[in-house]
Structure formats: structure tokens, C-alpha cells
Amino acid sequence: MIKYKRIQKLFNIEIPIVQAGMVWCSGWRLASAVSNAGGLGLIGAGSMYPEVLREHISKCKAATDKPFGVNIPLLYPEIDLLMKIILEENVKIVFTSAGNPATWTGFLKDKGVTVVHVVSSVKFARKAEQAGADAIVAEGFEAGGHNGREETTTLVLIPIVRDAISLPLLAAGGIASGRAMVACEALGADGAQVGSRFAASIESSAHENFKNKIANTGEGETALTLKQLTPVRLLKNKFYQQVQEAELRGASKDELENLLGTRRAKRGMFEGNLEEGELEIGQVAAGIKKIQPAEEILNEMWKEYKVVKQSLCI
Incomplete structure (x- = not known):
């Protein structure tokens, strides 16, 4: 039923x-x-x-x-x-x-x-x-x-x-x-x-680059980050590593906002830059x-x- x-x-x-x-x-x-x-x-x-x-x-x-x-x-x-x-x-x-x-x-x-x-x-x-x-x-x-x-x-x-x-x-x-x-x-x-x-x-x-990346994502390749701003789950890439390094050294909220910028998500998901872009996706990828x-x-x-x-x- x-x-x-x-x-x-x-x-x-x-x-x-x-x-x-x-x-x-x-x-x-x-x-x-x-x-x-x-x-x-x-x-x-x-x-x-x-x-x-x-x-x-x-x-x-x-x-x-x-x-x-x-x-x-x-x-x-x-x-x-x-x-x-x-x-x-x-x-x-x-x-x-x-x-x-x-x-x-x-x-x-x-x-x-x-x-x-x-x-x-x-x-x-x-x-x-x-x-x-x-x-x-x-x-x-x-x-x-x-x-x-x-x-x-x-x-x-x-x-x-x-x-x-x-x-x-x-x-x-x-x-x-x-x-x-x-x-x-x-x-x-x-x-x-x-x-x-x-x-x-x-x-x-x-972008096709992002779609293909999703289809080739393995277990443990996403993480929740940017908790000082608004928590977001991302694929681990160069941008993610930059965020992690900044958070580990105690970067201020202003510094993190500057690192995030205004176009990171567009650069990654829409324009297909898999290293410098913000790639938002769930664990189920x-x-x-x-x-x-x-x-x-x-x-x-x-x-x-x-x-x-x-x-x-x-």
C-alpha cells in the first residue's frame, strides 16, 4: 500500500x-x-x-x-x-x-x-x-x-x-x-x-564539469565548513583547503567573507572551475x-x- x-x-x-x-x-x-x-x-x-x-x-x-x-x-x-x-x-x-x-x-x-x-x-x-x-x-x-x-x-x-x-x-x-x-x-x-x-x-x-565531478565523487569527499559564517557542505578542492587553513589559524569572520567573495559558487557550479570554485553537494554524491x-x-x-x-x- x-x-x-x-x-x-x-x-x-x-x-x-x-x-x-x-x-x-x-x-x-x-x-x-x-x-x-x-x-x-x-x-x-x-x-x-x-x-x-x-x-x-x-x-x-x-x-x-x-x-x-x-x-x-x-x-x-x-x-x-x-x-x-x-x-x-x-x-x-x-x-x-x-x-x-x-x-x-x-x-x-x-x-x-x-x-x-x-x-x-x-x-x-x-x-x-x-x-x-x-x-x-x-x-x-x-x-x-x-x-x-x-x-x-x-x-x-x-x-x-x-x-x-x-x-x-x-x-x-x-x-x-x-x-x-x-x-x-x-x-x-x-x-x-x-x-x-x-x-x-x-x-x-x-556546468558539465561539476556534474561529472559529482558522478565521480567518493565517500568522504564532502565536508561541512564555514561554520563561523553560514555552514555549508562542499566538495573538497583547492578552495575548500584554503577555507580550512584559514579557519585553523583563527581567521576572522571578515577574512573568511573576503575569501568566500561574491562569485565563488557561480565560479564552481555554473562556470565549472573545480579548484577555485565553491562546489556545494551532499554526502549522497x-x-x-x-x-x-x-x-x-x-x-x-x-x-x-x-x-x-x-x-x-x-
Whole structure:
């Protein structure tokens, strides 16, 4: 028996898999491909100027008649403009992250938008529920990109968040297979948000160098770093080593911010500089061995989920 129902109903999708809104990886091509395949695609606005976001929304609308959404980091400097564009373009699903959910949740819901907030702790899951969010993404520290300071793993985070809230719950962090979906369901999740595997998809807007690097990543080749600023999980490369050396000698916050600069993530993930760029990816990259179409990824995960469920008789 297939249990995942609340998420399908909330987003009007067939498969309870959401493609994460990843900077430099999740433009309109990836979002529309995932939505067309039965999941929920997200445009990642974190790396987009306001008019670039408008363009991606417009192209996504032209490429799919299925539901899709936009992920917006709440600390984005031009967030007022992004929210204005989302309403003007009639986007009906918004995932928010990296900020106080009370700031925008009520505003968006008053406009008829379904709001989902990404958290890494029980504290912020409760805050998101109190703010009126429609669902929660609980992301363990295995995940790529910006991460929680608590370093709570997905295995621990999902059940304690499930016990703390009544909202539909998406599990994230280290999920790239149907087997992982079944495990997260057993822990209390209603669906899954998947990032790293879609970052290595054909439709991902990441540079081919980065995609190939993901497909050749081994165990232990990522690490959580930059904890003095905002913790982020990176592939180990020359830039990562520079960060480590700076932190070990007690570099100040200002020095670390200067080292990070403003274009490191773009240089690595979008432009393909594998040594000088910031390469954000999750631990689960060690299990990703090929670059595939988004539809194939979605179908493989969902098929495996159903096979494993049946084999376990649950």
C-alpha cells in the first residue's frame, strides 16, 4: 500500500518527490522536467536577479502545464522584488529557507500561495508551523549547500520534527533512492526533497564539469565548513583547503567573507572551475554514478520505492 498521499494532494502531483531549489543548478529546464515527470520542480531563486527569475518562471510556464514552485532564501537582499514577481507571475507554490518564516508566510498565504519552509531543527519547524506554513522540509546535515549549525542527521531529525508538528513533512538530506524514501517514510515523512541527484541531471543548469565531478565523487569527499559564517557542505578542492587553513589559524569572520567573495559558487557550479570554485553537494554524491535525465531519475526512485515497500510488506 502506498502511503504518501498528503504531499500529492497538497501540490497536486503524482509522485511525492520535490526537486530542491539549488543555486546555479535548478533553472526552468530542470523544474519543468521534474514537474512533467510527475514530481514537483522548483526554480532556485537564490542565484537569480529579479528579472532573471521572471524569465525562468515564464519559460517554465511555457514548458509545463503541471504545478511547479520557486525556492527563495529569505536572506536574499532583493527579496521584496522577488516576492513581487512571484505574485505578478501567479506562482502558487513557494518554498522559503534561510530566514524567519514569520516574515513572509502570512503575506504569501493571504495571496493564495502554498508556503513550505525548510528547517534543520525542531525549533524552526515549530516556528514555521506557528507562522502558518502549509508544510515543512526537514533537512539533515548530510545535505549539500547551506546547512544547520546543529549538525543533526536526517535519521535523527525526521522523527523528532514529526513528533513536534502536525503539518505534512518532507525529508531532505542524503535522499537519492527509493530505499531512502521508504526509510524516511518509516521515520514519519510524507515525501522527499531531493537535491544532489538532480544537480547531476541532464537538465540541471550546473556546468558539465561539476556534474561529472559529482558522478565521480567518493565517500568522504564532502565536508561541512564555514561554520563561523553560514555552514555549508562542499566538495573538497583547492578552495575548500584554503577555507580550512584559514579557519585553523583563527581567521576572522571578515577574512573568511573576503575569501568566500561574491562569485565563488557561480565560479564552481555554473562556470565549472573545480579548484577555485565553491562546489556545494551532499554526502549522497558518493552514491551518484551517472548523469541522467530528470524523468529517469524520478521514475527510478519511485519504482524502487514501490518494490522495496512491497518486499517489506508495509
